[in-house]
Amino acid sequence: MSQSDTFFDYKHIWHPYTSMINPIPCYTVMSAKGVYLKLKNGKNIIDGMSSWWSAIHGYNHPILNKSLKKQIKKMSHVMFGGITHPPAIALCQKLISLTPNKLDCVFLSDSGSVAIEVAIKMLIQYWQSLGQKRKLFLTIRNGYHGDTFAAISVSDPKNSFHKIYHNLLPKNLFADAPISSFHKDWNTSDITSFKKIIEENAPKIAGVILEPIVQGVGGMNFYHPTYLKKIKNLCKYYSIPLIFDEIATGFGRTGKMFAFEHANVVPDILCLGKSITGGTITLAATLTSRNIADTISKSETNCFMHGPTYMGNPLACAAANANIKILNTNQWKTQVPNIEKQLLKKLLPLINHPYVIDVRVLGAIGVIECSRLINIFLIQKFFVKNGVWIRPFKKLIYILPPYIITNRELNKLTNVILEAFNHHALFI
Structure with missing residues (x-):
């Protein structure tokens, strides 16, 4: 994929909830496997969004x-x-x-x-x-x-x-x-x-x-x-x-x-x-x-x-x-509670951060409600640089990882979120 393709996307392709005059930059995904998205530059990032709730078993699942x-x-x-x-x-x-x-x-x-x-x-x-x-x-x-x-x-x-x-x-x-x-x-x-x-x-x-x-x-x-x-x-x-x-x-x-x-x-x-x-x-x-x-x-x-x-x-x-x-193999009945347990352990301490109003966890959903608006452009850049894909909106940072995510991969997701709260410039 050439630089001209990226420029074409920027100038002509209308992405969801994005301005055509000053769009938020997009990251080019070349392939995906398991919980990872492979970017144009070869970097693999962990998808914390399951492609907006959908990819519950990760990507390129052999049965699917x-x-x-x-x-x-x-x-x-x-x-x-x-x-x-x-x-x-x-x-x-x-x-x-x-x-x-x-x-x-x-x-x-x-x-x-x-x-x-x-x-x-x-x-x-x-x-x-x-x-x-x-x-x-x-x-x-x-x-x-x-x-x-x-x-x-x-x-x-x-x-x-x-x-x-x-x-x-x-x-x-x-x-x-x-x-x-x-x-x-x-x-x-x-x-x-x-x-x-x-x-x-x-x-x-x-x-x-x-x-x-x-x-x-x-x-x-x-x-x-x-x-x-x-x-x-x-x-x-x-x-x-x-x-x-x-x-x-x-x-x-x-x-x-x-x-x-x-x-x-x-x-x-x-x-x-x-x-x-x-x-x-x-x-x-x-x-x-x-x-x-x-x-x-x-x-x-x-x-x-x-x-x-x-x-x-x-x-x-x-x-x-x-x-x-x-x-129907019922693996999700073990996977989802494991995700919930780890999200509770890692995210709940954020409730004491001055920028956080509430932390909510249910199943494989983790939500941090902030007291300030989030700078979506800067925080997405921060997340990608640190190897994860999370797309916040307004004052909410939330993750919905694929059920197949490992403890190590989920730990990386939550650690990057925790680190984001140490950077005041990411919040407006």
């Missing part, structure tokens, strides 16, 4: 690679309208077996944001099938559900990622986010805001949508399982369907296969994505109950009005099947 190679010899893609194929059938069987019995209808799509769009459209059409025009959705503040328009409409309107669009979007209902953290005592007042809103608006609400237990880039908060139980009880009482967005947390990240298992509750619709293929290729799924699927199917249109071109992509389904095969 084998599944892709085997499938591509047969077909890489075929339309899903009027056609089916073994990889999709096998995947849907596996997803149904992994999830609660209530979730027995699967709609495949090609990204997490689309899985959310599908869930929202499902419930709008569900209520129309019942003769009701419900369009409002109830959620909580500090949430994030994706970058497409319906997903933005149920993400926190004050979130800086999306606030410029909110005057163009449907006005949904936002309750106060819970303040009771996962590891501390339950505060009964946490449910007050949500309870008041659902009581006053129940006949207009099409559905409730939440990220269970872990709120992602809206603040990386881990809330109390009792809150989820209270939400479920209120939804059941008012007969309002409940959507869980497990796109980031699904497949073991929090120490459970799905984060909602911490509260022992079951949604009416479940959205999955990110790590569903082990970080190899994009895919998502929206699972729902037979009742919702049948009600939609009895509507005036006789079908659900959605159909992505790459829905049920055979290559992606093959990778997802291989990913679930790896998960």
Whole structure:
């Protein structure tokens, strides 16, 4: 890769959440294996982000690679309208077996944001099938559900990622986010805001949508399982369907296969994505109950009005099947608690640093909430120089390492984070 290629990238390629006038410099990755990214200059750096939650088994995993190679010899893609194929059938069987019995209808799509769009459209059409025009959705503040328009409409309107669009979007209902953290005592007042809103608006609400237990880039908060139980009880009482967005947390990240298992509750619709293929290729799924699927199917249109071109992509389904095969060996049940234990040991002492407000750890997720904004350009340069890849945002430094990371590799990740707090110039 030449210098001119790097310059072309800088001038012409628009990277996520980046200015085209003054973009944050990108680091060129030439290959990846295990937990390491190999840069253009030959340097290997440890990936602390699992490529945004997805590469849970690391890179170039032989089982995942084998599944892709085997499938591509047969077909890489075929339309899903009027056609089916073994990889999709096998995947849907596996997803149904992994999830609660209530979730027995699967709609495949090609990204997490689309899985959310599908869930929202499902419930709008569900209520129309019942003769009701419900369009409002109830959620909580500090949430994030994706970058497409319906997903933005149920993400926190004050979130800086999306606030410029909110005057163009449907006005949904936002309750106060819970303040009771996962590891501390339950505060009964946490449910007050949500309870008041659902009581006053129940006949207009099409559905409730939440990220269970872990709120992602809206603040990386881990809330109390009792809150989820209270939400479920209120939804059941008012007969309002409940959507869980497990796109980031699904497949073991929090120490459970799905984060909602911490509260022992079951949604009416479940959205999955990110790590569903082990970080190899994009895919998502929206699972729902037979009742919702049948009600939609009895509507005036006789079908659900959605159909992505790459829905049920055979290559992606093959990778997802291989990913679930790896998960079913249950190694993650040892790997994730080991990561959690080491993150607690290494990161919790930072709570005494003057730049740190809070340290949070759950499963294979570690979060440091800072009192100052982080200089993203300088801190990424610092991290790469010291052999790790971590991408903070705003005032948060967080890591989501691949499950296969060794104690030594994780120790390097956390040590570099600790060292960063000795450099005041990295904070604004």
